[in-house]
Amino acid sequence: MSVGGEQERPVALRADARRNREQIIAAARTLFSEVGVDVPxxxxxxxAGVGVGTLYRRFSDRDELIKAVGLDNVTLLVDLAHQAERSEADPAAALIRLLRTTLELRLDITVMALSPRAFQAIQESHAIAQQRDEVIAAARRLLRRAQQAGTIRPDIDVGDMMLALFLLSRLVMPAADELGEMAFQRLFTLVVDGLRATSGSPLPGRPFDQHDLEVLRQGGMRVIDKPTVTGQG
Amino acid sequence: MSVGGEQERPVALRADARRNREQIIAAARTLFSEVGVDVPxxxxxxxAGVGVGTLYRRFSDRDELIKAVGLDNVTLLVDLAHQAERSEADPAAALIRLLRTTLELRLDITVMALSPRAFQAIQESHAIAQQRDEVIAAARRLLRRAQQAGTIRPDIDVGDMMLALFLLSRLVMPAADELGEMAFQRLFTLVVDGLRATSGSPLPGRPFDQHDLEVLRQGGMRVIDKPTVTGQG
Amino acid sequence: MSVGGEQERPVALRADARRNREQIIAAARTLFSEVGVDVPxxxxxxxAGVGVGTLYRRFSDRDELIKAVGLDNVTLLVDLAHQAERSEADPAAALIRLLRTTLELRLDITVMALSPRAFQAIQESHAIAQQRDEVIAAARRLLRRAQQAGTIRPDIDVGDMMLALFLLSRLVMPAADELGEMAFQRLFTLVVDGLRATSGSPLPGRPFDQHDLEVLRQGGMRVIDKPTVTGQG
Amino acid sequence: MSVGGEQERPVALRADARRNREQIIAAARTLFSEVGVDVPxxxxxxxAGVGVGTLYRRFSDRDELIKAVGLDNVTLLVDLAHQAERSEADPAAALIRLLRTTLELRLDITVMALSPRAFQAIQESHAIAQQRDEVIAAARRLLRRAQQAGTIRPDIDVGDMMLALFLLSRLVMPAADELGEMAFQRLFTLVVDGLRATSGSPLPGRPFDQHDLEVLRQGGMRVIDKPTVTGQG
DNA sequence: TATGAATGAGCCTTCATTCAT
DNA sequence: TATGAATGAAGGCTCATTCAT
Structure with missing residues (x-):
């Protein structure tokens, strides 16, 4: 599962250094997701239990940290996507489970950049782009199979699905809150229902494919601020 | 149902001052929506075409500006909601049009606070709370009628609908971009399809009502940072 | 009681304009004294019951206002000083009453500038300097008479007395506070006791005359910030 | 009588950090005294020879800096007061030397707050209040002894003495100015003469004790702006 | 190497002064 | 002319990043 990318340290890190690195990425993944990529x-x-100095020794600036988290996320996602493809089950179910896991693990940062800054940073990484494309390709294959099976509506493409994922990613579930968890599960189900074959209205325009998504990313659509449904800080 | 709230200037402003005030609110509405309430x-x-000093003369600090935008928005929304109720048409159609208009006019800031800060600020305004409750009540009445007509799924309440609105509000359509516009329309339709009676899966948990929404706001769910689908708008 | 000075408007002001001017000076005298010359x-x-525009029409900037208040104050002081000289009474008593009145009317701004800025401003006014010199000269004559009568200690000159006045001017008595008033009266009496002939220790150095005072003003001694004995804003 | 207060750093600072902290407090003590607590x-x-960031790292805001300077000052004062008590000499002389040292070291900020802001800040610190009370208690003991020895006038209490100290604190002696130094010494002596037993007039009202001082602080008397005897220091 | 201290640029807000009504 | 609106410079504080220990 070696990643191979421009973020990789050329030499193996010492054990403690590697541990530091992993702790930082883990902390950043959570905070980026819960507080935003602008978190101090x-x-x-x-x-992460380290000093800032250590953080900066590992990641020369915020953008590098963003890239590292992104690469880490997308690497996990590639695995998950391949697992989903390999499962014999209903392709729609596999696809939906992939979406749900992505959200529950908060891996979405890579799929759709979290902020202009994150987007910028991620754009620069060839390794991330490559992995992401593979995730999207796998998702697309699953989508096609589900559409052929008649369980996902035929008038969408992988770009639409990614946008739906992006929407859902705006809801973050704090660990110990039952109501929030329920809200997430309900909305997830509701949106997924919109993706199903039984859904009524024909979608306006044409199916969004990966290329459309790319164009959209380049300069099309903005989405907005650190929103909250709560009064919490 | 006269508005008169704590944000209301008691005396008439001079013509130029009123114009500036309106320009500031308009600019803030757009920027709050596109960039976030933390925009410089x-x-x-x-x-708005004014100096900072002018801005601060009108709104003593950022929170006051947030409240002013919020009150302005919610006041518009009350009108829209009442219009929707009065329309003879299919209640589901009226409801969906209300959602769409809310998003297109970027009035969502009031429905779901955009950030902890915005939430705080809006909490303090009795006038806003009152108007918002009226909007939600009207939406609820429409929802009930549509459910009785069998055009909206029966297992949801107004809280679920507001959450769906909140999700969609994360997609902002830049004026002159056809692809972005199409993305918004497709996702809007897709989510609305999830709200329809034909939708398949029963939603987990129980219908979310206004009270659940309130609890969620108070401290339940967080949603995250200034996200973007794009590199720069 | 015509003043004659570079602050004087060349032509007579209209009645309402004159009233405005006087109200502004009265307000400024109080606020300069109670809040400081940096008051907004x-x-x-x-x-003063006018708009800022009016204030600035009468006084082109803060320094002009300071000068106007200063000139007004010192003009009053000249009268008071001459009255004190004319009184047949004990010269020490006359002198002490002059000091007390100066403080109670808060005319001290002119004697010792209230801040670097006020000092600067006042320095520029020939009219003020002239009147102030006359006040000091009168005080000096009273002082001499009192010293010859043996009621004021012989080892001081008018400069020392002005410094004592300056010290006392740091205590401002808010209108309706009995304790504050008592504090002022006690300290006033205590300092005056230090000026009397019965006082014990010979003062170090040599008597401070008006010239020393001038030198001190030019660059010698600083005194400090908006102090308070209270928690009030 | 160990100090340990809320301003105390619990852990030892790094050598350079400690040095900076001390330099900042030293610089602030001087500038607060000479320019005022509102100094930029x-x-x-x-x-202090550091960047603003460093200042803010040590003291989270201006109030914390004020408290730190206050605690530092009052801690020194407690030592000085106890030394004064221990000295075998004439209690009046010891008391007067204590006053003089307080002024020369510019420790007065704690005894009488320099501004509403300083007063507020200092109020919040239990450690400062405690130490200040001890200083005042020691001063009071000295005062009593001197009064029994007949060298200080009997009609004053410690509150009067503090007010006298406050008055004198308004004169700050710039290091290298002989005339300013002489002015200070003369005025100091003059005011002290007013405190002596030989002084003539009975003071109006009643002796001011520590409680009166407290009441006065709470809301009674205001004293005024950044005054100066000079054009610029 | 890990740490956390120091730096300084950037955004917030206030207020002296000018200008339009 | 009186008013109060508009401007922008200045000072407060935060935080990304660099550097000394």
């Missing part, structure tokens, strides 16, 4: 670097360092 | 005040001022 | 101009205008 | 933070930082 000190907060990331604190959550 | 200077940027708001510049977009 | 809007606050001065409000206290 | 950048100016404090510059005087």
């Amino acid at each position: 670097m000190e907060e990331v360092a604190r959550a | 005040m200077e940027e708001v001022a510049r977009a | 101009m809007e606050e001065v205008a409000r206290a | 933070m950048e100016e404090v930082a510059r005087a």
Whole structure:
């Protein structure tokens, strides 16, 4: 599962250094997801149990950290996507489970950039792009199979599905809140229902494919601020 | 149902001052929606064509500006909601049009606070709360009628609908971009399809009502950072 | 009681304009004394019952206002000083009453500038300097008479007395506070006791005359910030 | 009588950090005293030879800096007061030397708050209040002894003495100015003469004790702006 | 190497002064 | 002319990043 990319340290890190690196990425993944990619670097360092100096030694600036988290995420996603493809089950079910897992693991940062800054950063990474394309390709294959099986509506393509994923990614479920969890599950189900074959209205325009998604990313659509449904800080 | 709230200027402003005030609110509405409520005040001022000083003369601080935009939005929404109720048409269609207009006019800030800060600020305004409750009540009445007509799925309540609206609000359509516009329309339709009676899976949990929404707001669910689908708008 | 000075408007002001001018000076005298010469101009205008525009029409900037207040004060002081000289009474008593009245009317701004800025401003006014010199000369004559009568200690000159006045001027008595008033009266008496002939220790150095005072003003001694004995804003 | 207060850093600072902290407090003590507690933070930082960021790292805001300076001052004062008590000499002389040292070291900020802001800040610190009370208690003991020895006038209490100290604190002696130094010494002596037993007039009202001082602080008396005897220091 | 201290640029807000009504 | 609106410079504070220990 070696990744191979421009983010890779050329030489193997010492055990403790590797541990630091992983703790930082783990902390950043959570905080990026819950607080946003603008979270203060000190907060990331604190959550990782290291000093800022160490953080900066591992990741020369915020963008590098974003890329590292992104690569880590997308690497996991490639595995998940391949697993989904390999499962014998109903392709729609596999696809939906993939979506859900992506959200539950908060891996969405890579699929759709979280902020202009994150997008910028991720754009620069060839390794991420490559892996992401593979995830999308796998998702697309699953989608096609589900559409042929008649369980997902025929008038969408993988771009539409990614946008739906993106929407859902805006809801983050704090660990210990039952109501929030329920809200997420309900909305997830509701949106997935919209993806199903039984859904009524023909969608306006034409199916969105990966290329459309790319164009959209380049300069089309903005989505907005650190929103919240809560009063929490 | 006269508005008169704590944001209301008691005395008439001079013509130029009123014009500036309106320009500032308009600029803030757009920027809050597109960039977030943390957008630099200077940027708001510049977009409104005034100096920062003018902005601060009208709105003593950022929170006041947020409240003013919120009240302005919700006041518009009350009108729209009542119009929707009065329309003889299919209640589901009226409801969906209300959702769409809300999004197109970027009035969503009031329905679901965009950030902890916005939430705080809006909480303090009795006038906003009152108007918002009226909007939600009207939406609920429409929802009930549509459910009785069998055109909206029966297992949801107004809270679910508001959450769906919130999700969609994360997609903002830049004026002159056809692809972005199409993306929005497709996703809007897709999510609305999920709201329809024909939709398949029973939603987990129980219908979300306004009270659940309130609880969620108080401290339940977080949603995340200034996301983007694009590199830059 | 015509003043004659570079601050004088060349032509007579209309009655309402004159009234405005006087109200502004009165407000400024109080606020300069109670809040400091850095008090916001809007606050001065409000206290005077006019708009800032009017204030600035009468006084081109803060320095002009300071000069106007200063000239007004010193003009009053000249009268008071001459009255004190004319009184047949004990010269020490006359002198002490002059000091007390100066403080109670808060005319001290002119004697010792209230801030670097005020000092600067006042320096520029020939009219003020002239009147101030006359006040000091009168005080000096009284002082000499009192010293010859043996009621004021012989080892001081008018400069020392002015410094004592300056010290006392740091205590401002809010209108309706009995304790504050008592504090002022006690300290006033205590300092005056230090000026009396019965006082024990010979003062170090040599008597401070008006010239020393001038030198001190030019660049010698600083005194400090908006102090308070209270928690009030 | 160990100090340990809320301003105390619990852990030892790194050598350079400690040095900076001390330089900042030293710079702030001087500037607060000479320019006022409203002196720009950048100016404090510059005087301490550090950047603003460093200043803010040590003291989270201006109030914390004020408290730190206050605690530092009052801690020194407690030592000085106890030394004064221990000295075998004439209690009046010891008391007067204590007053003089307080002024020469510019420790007065704690005894009488320099501004509403300083007062507020200092109020919040239990550690400062405690130490200040001890200083005042020691001063009171000295005062009593001197009064019993017949060398200080009997009709005053410690509150009066603190007010006298406050008055004198308004004169700040710039290091290298002989005339300013002489002015200070003369006025100091003059005021002290007013405190002596030989002084003539009975003071109006009643002796001011520590409680009166407290009441006065709470809301009674205001004293005024950044005054100066000079054009510029 | 890990740490956390220092730096300084950037955004927030206030207010002196000018200008339009 | 009186008013109060508009401007923008200045000072407060935060935080990304660099550097000394």
